[in-house]
Amino acid sequence: MNTTAQDEIYEYVGAVRQALAGLTDEMRDELLEDLPEHLAEVLAEDSGTLVDRLGTPEAYADELRSSAGLVGGFPDPPPPRFPQLVETRDNLLRLLGQADVRVGPVIGYPKASDFLILLRPAWWVLRGYLAAMAIAFLLDTNRSGTGLLPRVGDNELVALFLLAGGVIVSIVLGGRSRNFARGPRYALRAGTAFLIIFALAGFEGADSSARNIQYSDANYGTYYDNNPYSHVNDVFVYDGTGKLVSGAHLYDQDGNPIEFGDSNCVDQAQYDAAMARGGGYPWCAENAPFGSASPSAPPSPTPSS
């Protein structure tokens, strides 16, 4: 046996010993007492390294532990504290794993998670943007409505700096978070969860205000709508002699009818609704501001507006 083989054995036994760290020194020594000699026999049998033949030292240690555990020489590992929770989690993970493999081929990847991993940098950028928006939202005291940029005090330059900073920090964190200790990693996850909630709330707000603008046409004007005709319900046309024209039809330059109000005439005195008569404006001749439609009515002054 040459020195290289002895080094290999020494190294392997050392790694197995380390993997058995959970045991008492006494048990470990007893278990490993003959291992160098045994491994020398194994090496002498065939060619190949110990790892090729026996697997990793960690796997070897596991097998050793379980075979030696049969006589009760080793304590059982402590039972999990919340067995039902652990079981539920395991079941969920298994289902997710199955879905992962099933969905993957549909979108052209071995596993769906392969595709999601490709999207990771895009998520980092989005997360940086959301973080910048959240910071701006918290810092900006005189808020004139949150836009799409992380403005602080209506300043675009600050917004762009904040945006760039947020995105860069998020990308750097994304690349390094794998090496984080437990505390910082959990802090990062908590922050990310907060950002997701913040983003959902912001998205909902932006979505509903975008929809409200679409609804504000002539007849559904809202208070910030600057259409001056949004409150018009009826139209009264007077001819040159100040006589109320009945049955008038209005058209724009393209020949499209101009419609105001609806053709239900509500009698203000009796709160009675009746269909408009004859078609055309005015719907309710009784409500004429400057005189009635009857030919005997005294002429009214020409409306100035």
Add this chain to the structure above:
Amino acid sequence: MRRVDTTQLLKGVLDLAVLAALRDEDGYGYDILRRLRAAGLDEVGDASVYGTLRRLFNGGLLNTYVVPSDEGPHRKYYGLNAAGRAELQRSGKIWHGFASTMDDLLRERGAA
């Protein structure tokens, strides 16, 4: 249900298997592993055999001696002592009883 697989079953009977492999002839660790695999126990691993030999030896069922070798390393041989033979016989009986019970049970239910 926990699926029956050879690795699980083997855990319960590896002691018996190793004792049986040494019944007719002493052997060293790797040699015993080879005998078990040749007998059809493909799943058995080197660490299991080594651990089992250590345990059986500590339990007083085996004797051991080193055989010097010119070209290779010295080999540590294991053999059954009187206690080991008695244990082999006792455990063997239990196994036969258990195995035939399982066989009957499976045959009765039409599963085999």
